[in-house]
Amino acid sequence: MLELRNIYKTFNAGTINEKRALKNVSLTLEDGDFVTVIGGNGAGKSTMLNAIAGVWPVDEGQIIIDGQDVTKLPEHKRAALLGRVFQDPMNGTAATMGIEENLALALRRGQSRTLRAGIKGNEREAYKKLLSTLGLGLEDRLTSKVGLLSGGQRQALTLLMATLKKPKLLLLDEHTAALDPKTAAKVLETTDMIVNRDRLTTLMITHNMKDAIMHGNRLIMMMDGNIILDIRGEEKKKLTVEDLLRKFEEVSGEQFASDKALLG
Amino acid sequence: MNIMNLVNALPGAVAQGLIWGIMAIGVYITFRILDIADMTVDGTLCTGAAVCIMMMQSGQNVWISMAVAIVAGMMAGLMTGLLHTFMGIPAILSGILTQLGLYSINLKIMGKANQAINVDKFDLLVSLRYIKNVSFFENTIFIVAAVIVLLILVLYWFFGTELGCSLRATGCNDKMARAQGINTDFSRVLALMLANGLVALAGSMLGQYQGFADINMGRGAIVIGLAAIIIGEAVFGKVFRNFGFKLLGAVLGSIIYYFVLQIVIWLGIDTDLLKLLSAVVVAIFLAVPYWKGRYFSKPVKRGGNH
Numbered sequence: 001m002l003e004l005r006n007i008y009k010t011f012n013a014g015t016i017n018e019k020r021a022l023k024n025v026s027l028t029l030e031d032g033d034f035v036t037v038i039g040g041n042g043a044g045k046s047t048m049l050n051a052i053a054g055v056w057p058v059d060e061g062q063i064i065i066d067g068q069d070v071t072k073l074p075e076h077k078r079a080a081l082l083g084r085v086f087q088d089p090m091n092g093t094a095a096t097m098g099i100e101e102n103l104a105l106a107l108r109r110g111q112s113r114t115l116r117a118g119i120k121g122n123e124r125e126a127y128k129k130l131l132s133t134l135g136l137g138l139e140d141r142l143t144s145k146v147g148l149l150s151g152g153q154r155q156a157l158t159l160l161m162a163t164l165k166k167p168k169l170l171l172l173d174e175h176t177a178a179l180d181p182k183t184a185a186k187v188l189e190t191t192d193m194i195v196n197r198d199r200l201t202t203l204m205i206t207h208n209m210k211d212a213i214m215h216g217n218r219l220i221m222m223m224d225g226n227i228i229l230d231i232r233g234e235e236k237k238k239l240t241v242e243d244l245l246r247k248f249e250e251v252s253g254e255q256f257a258s259d260k261a262l263l264g
Numbered sequence: 265m266n267i268m269n270l271v272n273a274l275p276g277a278v279a280q281g282l283i284w285g286i287m288a289i290g291v292y293i294t295f296r297i298l299d300i301a302d303m304t305v306d307g308t309l310c311t312g313a314a315v316c317i318m319m320m321q322s323g324q325n326v327w328i329s330m331a332v333a334i335v336a337g338m339m340a341g342l343m344t345g346l347l348h349t350f351m352g353i354p355a356i357l358s359g360i361l362t363q364l365g366l367y368s369i370n371l372k373i374m375g376k377a378n379q380a381i382n383v384d385k386f387d388l389l390v391s392l393r394y395i396k397n398v399s400f401f402e403n404t405i406f407i408v409a410a411v412i413v414l415l416i417l418v419l420y421w422f423f424g425t426e427l428g429c430s431l432r433a434t435g436c437n438d439k440m441a442r443a444q445g446i447n448t449d450f451s452r453v454l455a456l457m458l459a460n461g462l463v464a465l466a467g468s469m470l471g472q473y474q475g476f477a478d479i480n481m482g483r484g485a486i487v488i489g490l491a492a493i494i495i496g497e498a499v500f501g502k503v504f505r506n507f508g509f510k511l512l513g514a515v516l517g518s519i520i521y522y523f524v525l526q527i528v529i530w531l532g533i534d535t536d537l538l539k540l541l542s543a544v545v546v547a548i549f550l551a552v553p554y555w556k557g558r559y560f561s562k563p564v565k566r567g568g569n570h
Contacts, residue, residue, distance in 0.1 A: 053443070079445035092443070094436040097429075105433050108426055109445040115422075118429035161444070 001201040002029040007061035021047040023225040036212035037205045039222035045205045049171050054078040066168040080110030083162030085175040092158030095147030103127050106161035152183035172204040209241050270530040275395045277526040281519030282408040283469045288514040290462030291489030298435040298455045303359030304344045305463045307366030308337045309482035312467025314373040317381045317477045326389050330468045337464020338457040345453030380476040388472045420508040431455050492518035494549040
């Protein structure tokens with residue numbers, strides 16, 4: 001479903017701030033894979049997701065989604081294949097527009113925007129039904145401005161928007177990191193529900209090792225612009241935090257330093 | 265200070281306020297929907313007037329002249345849009361560059377710094393002579409008001425379409441817009457073209473109304489447009505929630521602006537100081553929301569745990 005071939009990306013090349021963010025990253029995701037991504041700050045997790053999403057062009061390498069080479073496609077064209085949820089709840093929705101208007105924008109992802117009505121009457125019923133699956137009471141607030149919603153509500157809505165038109169690949173960039181633990185757990189639950197329901201191929205970055213182990217069928221760890229661990233199948237099912245830390249030390253030869261990743 | 269002088273000046277103030285109201289609608293599209301202060305409009309206003317008057321002088325029909333003026337304005341918007349998106353120049357600077365370039369273009373269109381058009385010799389749509397002692401349907405105030413109602417209806421419809429919604433999403437959150445497959449560069453260019461087309465339309469009407477186009481007629485136009493928007497929001501913000509009414513609010517704000525201007529003139533204040541006054545008023549009104557947030561904010565509890 002997704003294939004990254006030898007991706008390189010360097011920021012601020014040739015300056016004192018030069019940062020080689022991705023160094024020869026290759027990754028293949030099978031159809032229906034739910035992959036969790038962990039790694040410390042600056043490991044290249046978000047950079048990898050942004051490379052896939054096309055936020056900027058990569059320096060070298062090839063990105064193939066669902067058999068289509070998208071390496072040269074601009075961000076808004078790749079969006080037809082992708083669903084995205086960001087770390088900052090403010091980023092995924094349009095605050096000054098209503099809940100239904102946001103959903104209507106998402107329903108038209110990948111289509112050309114014409115002079116037809118931005119939202120049709122019969123869409124509303126479908127939105128209501130969908131919103132009610134979140135259990136947040138949003139189904140009664142279709143016309144409320146999204147800016148009035150809490151961070152957790154906005155992330156749940158963004159999840160719905162990202163998956164309203166079934167994406168070839170769902171990209172979750174630490175989408176629960178800005179939420180309180182209770183809300184984060186609820187949004188993760190919703191994530192599992194949607195991913196399982198639609199059998200979505202998913203890449204989920206998290207700071208939390210426990211979450212990375214509990215969710216998905218495959219786990220990759222990044223460090224210093226490389227993928228250093230790739231655990232799947234039975235091994236992934238039996239994985240514990242201690243296993244993961246030991247493996248990390250074996251592979252990298254250093255202690256895992258981030259308390260946040262341990263305790264998060 | 266005869267009060268009748270002021271009363272007599274008021275219909276003119278309404279007519280001017282309405283014409284500038286069209287321009288305020290254009291500024292609303294860039295300033296409020298796209299979140300860009302588009303400096304192009306200072307040049308586009310004159311472009312609209314210059315194109316319209318030169319075409320009419322050469323014997324063209326008033327409607328065709330105004331239509332071409334609108335297209336010319338849209339080209340100016342296209343230029344600013346390309347400078348901003350294709351060439352990566354910040355929006356404000358893109359507008360300033362286009363505006364500066366338009367100064368020369370406007371001079372070339374007119375051949376000199378100003379061009380007059382005689383209301384007795386040409387069949388004008390609007391004029392300051394058509395305010396009193398003409399039939400209702402020929403009255404400039406009626407005609408401009410009708411144009412505005414039509415514009416607001418069309419814009420209300422447009423910003424409810426898929427394309428219009430994508431423009432609004434771009435202005436609100438361009439990261440989200442791109443993630444939803446919206447070409448935000450295209451949205452920006454289109455909105456700038458739309459806005460400058462409207463401003464050129466206002467310019468073409470203003471030129472007819474005052475009977476001439478002048479190279480300096482657009483100076484500070486953006487400030488008047490912003491003033492109209494924020495006066496409208498300050499006065500009608502609580503009652504006008506609907507998008508169409510918000511546009512109407514900008515038009516009414518523009519009328520209020522010209523009312524106040526007439527009163528200031530009537531009071532005998534040095535008219536050289538008017539632009540300074542406008543600048544101060546707009547600066548203060550723009551600062552109010554900032555001050556409110558910074559110095560008078562009460563801690564607000566955000567709802568819900570979810």
